[in-house]
C-alpha cells in the first residue's frame with residue numbers, strides 16, 4: 319500500500335495541480351448549468367404560472383416599472399433566491415419564454431443576509447447591479 323502511494327505520488331509530481339483558485343479563477347460551467355434566473359420583461363405577461371409552478375413557493379408576482387425610470391408598471395416575478403433550488407421549472411413552464419438561466423453562481427447569489435437574496439424584477443432583468451442595496 320505504501321509503495322503504491324509513493325508510485326502514485328511520483329507519477330503525478332510533474333502534473334499541474336487540479337485544485338481551482340476560486341474566486342480568483344472562475345469555474346468553467348456546462349451549457350446546461352442553471353444559475354440565477356434572467357427575466358425578459360418585454361416577454362413577461364405577469365400570468366403567475368412560474369409562481370404557481372415553483373415547488374418551494376419562492377416566487378411572488380409584484381408590480382414593478384416596465385423599464386428603468388418608467389412610471390408605467392406591470393406585474394412581474396420576484397424570486398427569493400434563498401429558497402430557490404434551481405430546479406428550472408419556472409423557466410420550463412413560462413409560456414412566453416420570459417425566464418432563462420443565467421450563469422451567475424457567486425455574484426448575486428452569495429450574500430451575508432437572507433433579505434439580500436430577494437431578486438426583484440429589476441435585478442432579474444439585470445437592470446441594476448445584483449449586489450445593489452445589500453447590507454453588511
Ligand code: SF4
Nearest residue numbers: 362363365366368412
Ligand atoms: S415569467 Fe413567464 S410564467 Fe412568470 S409571470 Fe412572466 S410570463 Fe408568466
Ligand code: SF4
Nearest residue numbers: 372402403405406408
Ligand atoms: S428554479 Fe425552481 S425553486 Fe427556483 S424559483 Fe424556479 S421553480 Fe422555484
